[in-house]
Amino acid sequence: xxxxVFFALLFGASAxxxxxxxxxxxxxxxxxxxxxxxxxxxxxxxxxxxAPLVAALxxxxxxxxxxxxxxxxxxxxxxxxxxxxxxxxxxxMGLAAALGALFVLQFLVFVLSRPTGYTQPSSxxxxxxxxxxxxxxxxxxxxxxFEAVSLLLLAAVVGxxxxxxxxxxx
Amino acid sequence: MSxxxxxxxxxxxxxxxxxxxxxxxxxxxxxxxxxxxEIMLNAVNLSLVAFSAYLGNAxxxxxxxxxxxxxxxxxxxxxxxxxxLFRAQQTxxxxxxxxxxx
Numbered sequence: 506x507x508x509x510v511f512f513a514l515l516f517g518a519s520a521x522x523x524x525x526x527x528x529x530x531x532x533x534x535x536x537x538x539x540x541x542x543x544x545x546x547x548x549x550x551x552x553x554x555x556a557p558l559v560a561a562l563x564x565x566x567x568x569x570x571x572x573x574x575x576x577x578x579x580x581x582x583x584x585x586x587x588x589x590x591x592x593x594x595x596x597x598m599g600l601a602a603a604l605g606a607l608f609v610l611q612f613l614v615f616v617l618s619r620p621t622g623y624t625q626p627s628s629x630x631x632x633x634x635x636x637x638x639x640x641x642x643x644x645x646x647x648x649x650x651f652e653a654v655s656l657l658l659l660a661a662v663v664g665x666x667x668x669x670x671x672x673x674x675x
Numbered sequence: 676m677s678x679x680x681x682x683x684x685x686x687x688x689x690x691x692x693x694x695x696x697x698x699x700x701x702x703x704x705x706x707x708x709x710x711x712x713e714i715m716l717n718a719v720n721l722s723l724v725a726f727s728a729y730l731g732n733a734x735x736x737x738x739x740x741x742x743x744x745x746x747x748x749x750x751x752x753x754x755x756x757x758x759x760l761f762r763a764q765q766t767x768x769x770x771x772x773x774x775x776x777x
Contacts, residue, residue, distance in 0.1 A: 507678070509678060509679075510678065510679055513679050513683070513684075514679075517683075517687045520687070520691060521687070521690055521691065521694070524691055524694040524695070524714050525694060527698065527707070527710055527711070527714060528694060528695075528697060528698030528701070528702060528707070528711055528714075533704055533706050533707055536706075536707050536710060537706075537710065540710050540713070540714075543714065543717070544717070547717050547720070547721060550684075550687075550721060550724075551721075551724055554684070554724050554725055554727075554728040555728055556724050556727070556728060556736055558736070559720075559724055559736055559739050559740075562740070562743060563720075563743075566743050566746075566747060567713070567717070567743070567746075570747065571713065571746065571747060571750045574750055574751065574754055575706060575709070575710065575750070575754065578706065578754045578757060578758060579706060581758065582706075582757070582758070582761050582767060597700055597701060598701055600700060601696075601697050601700035601701045602697070604696065604697075604700065605693050605694075605696060605697040608689070608692070608693040608696060609689075609690070609693055612685075612686065612689035612690075612693070613686075616682050616685055616686050616689070617682075621680075621681045621682060621685075621729075623680065623681040623729040623730070624678060624680045624681070625678035625729075626678065626728045626729050627728065627729060627730060627731030628731070629731040630727075630728040630729075630731060633727070633731065633732070633733040633736065634728070634736065638733060639733060639736055639737065639740075642733050642734075642737060643737055643740070647737055650741060654741055654744045654745075657744065657745065657748055658744060658747070658748055660748075661747070661748030661749075661751050661752050662751065664751075664752050664755070665751040665752050665754075665755040666755075668752065668755035668756055668758070668759050669755040669758045669759060671762070
């Protein structure tokens with residue numbers, strides 16, 4: 506077993522474990538901390554796929570910016586009462602279990618019945634993951650979507666400020 | 676075995692996506708529901724990067740950047756909605772909010 510396979514299996518198993526911990530912890534702060542672990546495990550998986558730029562952005566944006574925002578909001582709302590944190594059992598749990606089983610079955614049938622035939626990464630994989638290559642494609646072929654994303658982020662900033670303001674009237 | 680086949684990554688991505696779906700359906704806390712949505716977005720990112728690496732095509736990784744931008748926008752607006760909801764109803768539990776329920 507090569508080093509690549511070992512780390513891919515290690516990070517993959519840890520990603521599943523941390524994701525399960527995120528959705529099963531009662532306290533949202535514990536969930537948020539497991540979520541940071543989940544993002545870091547995915548960054549490790551990106552490294553095994555020879556995508557260092559995506560891995561770096563994953564750590565910066567997700568584990569850094571987004572999780573700080575989430576933890577900050579949890580702190581702001583001050584949900585400390587343990588009685589309030591208790592999850593009541595509801596009929597949606599059965600629905601969720603059934604739907605989850607259906608998803609797993611569907612994916613298993615799909616993946617196992619039609620092998621893609623790709624058993625190893627492309628020989629160009631290490632080249633296309635570099636910032637230089639991705640930047641050249643992003644700022645030539647994908648310039649219009651790039652500008653559209655900046656518009657989307659501007660709209661999100663304005664929307665977030667308006668929504669979180671105390672009163673809508675000036 | 677020097678490399679994992681592509682199916683291994685697709686299967687892992689599908690598993691993580693399913694965990695996210697179950698999280699959205701079972702939890703009541705709006706913040707944890709938002710985190711479950713992030714789990715699903717990340718699962719899709721994983722399959723995009725895997726396809727990009729195995730097919731030798733850069734467009735999968737570019738799509739990941741756009742998904743990250745959308746996820747950041749979604750987190751900002753979603754958390755602002757949670758704050759507005761808490762200010763109006765003093766709760767973040769989605770089953771206690773029934774203003775728009777018919």
